[in-house]
Amino acid sequence: MADFEKPSNTEEEYFAREEIEKKRRLALKQAEELAKAEKKKLKELHHMHCPKCGMKMQAVKKGPIEVDSCFHCGGIFLDKGELEALVKNKREAHPVMEAILNWVKK
Numbered sequence: 001m002a003d004f005e006k007p008s009n010t011e012e013e014y015f016a017r018e019e020i021e022k023k024r025r026l027a028l029k030q031a032e033e034l035a036k037a038e039k040k041k042l043k044e045l046h047h048m049h050c051p052k053c054g055m056k057m058q059a060v061k062k063g064p065i066e067v068d069s070c071f072h073c074g075g076i077f078l079d080k081g082e083l084e085a086l087v088k089n090k091r092e093a094h095p096v097m098e099a100i101l102n103w104v105k106k
């Protein structure tokens with residue numbers, strides 16, 4: 001045990017424990033802030049970039065949804081719920097999917 005953790009009386013012990021707890025909370029807060037900053041940096045770096053080739057994707061609106069399309073490798077990215085929205089109406093789904101496939105075709 002380190003000297004600062006060896007209090008001579010109860011009051012000192014209390015303050016020593018408080019001090020350690022304060023430092024532990026500060027370290028936790030710093031870790032949270034660092035994680036938040038990392039997350040923000042990652043989003044800035046990767047937002048609207050193709051997960052396959054890394055090139056910038058383009059948002060293309062068709063029917064009820066907006067798909068992110070990569071005109072470099074032909075990849076298509078659907079946001080949460082967009083695939084469900086697309087297949088919900090099967091009559092609409094086929095032409096929309098066909099149109100999407102035609103855009104990114106080389």
Ligand SMILES: [Zn+2]
Nearest residue numbers: 050053070073
């Ligand atoms: Zn791509």
